[in-house]
Amino acid sequence: MNRAVKIRIYPNKEQITQIEKTIGCSRFLYNRMLADKIRYYQEEKKMLKNTPAGYKK
Structure with missing residues (x-):
């Protein structure tokens, strides 16, 4: 049996x-990683395995 709980939050302006x-x-970040994967695949015909940690500065 699956159950779901709906929760409503009321954040203030800062939140x-x-x-x-x-x-x-x-x-x-998602769009940047996706664009890099697409570009790499078009150039190399291989899948790029990138992670968000690689984009951290």
């Missing part, structure tokens, strides 16, 4: 800003 920044950074 909303932090959530938006976190989601924005995650989306940027």
